[in-house]
Amino acid sequence: MNYTYIVQCRDGSLYTGWTNDLKKRIEAHNAGKGAKYTKSRRPVKLLYYEEFDSREEAMRREYEIKHMSRKKKEEVIQLGTGVF
Template sequence: MPYMYILACADGSYYVGRTWDAERRVAEHNAGIGAKYTKRRRPVQIVHAEWFERIDEAYAAEKQVPGWGRRKRQLLIEGRADDLPGSGSRSWAARQRRDGQPPPVS
């Protein structure tokens, strides 16, 4: 199932991506495989993973989140989607209430 994920990098920055397998992708980032951005900022740690039913939804979220300010991203990471400012908060809160739970991502 597709995920949008946020990584905390060693330099304090965040990286947003999407994948079908979050655990494998985080391991790849830490091995230096894939994104040039994280290769220079290892180790990385997953701080948020959100499951989507379709990959295009994960892609849309991946493109939306980097445009947010750090405070707004931090609210998402903390699981406080209802506190997100602006019109986007309703859609993120609705995703959190979706039926069915994805497998845990460590």
């Protein structure tokens, strides 16, 4: 399974990424071994995720979400079926 996810950083900012192991990726973010963006904004909290069969689908959705406004991302989080 592949995932597109949104986390909230300590400073309140939102970060979107994709992975094939969601639990391990969140742990990596919180250990400072995830993305450069989240390294200085730890800890992160998982707010939302979507599951996909292929890596390409997850990456495509990550691209879509990263280009959304913060308001739209918040709507996705509120209306989605991910973690809250």
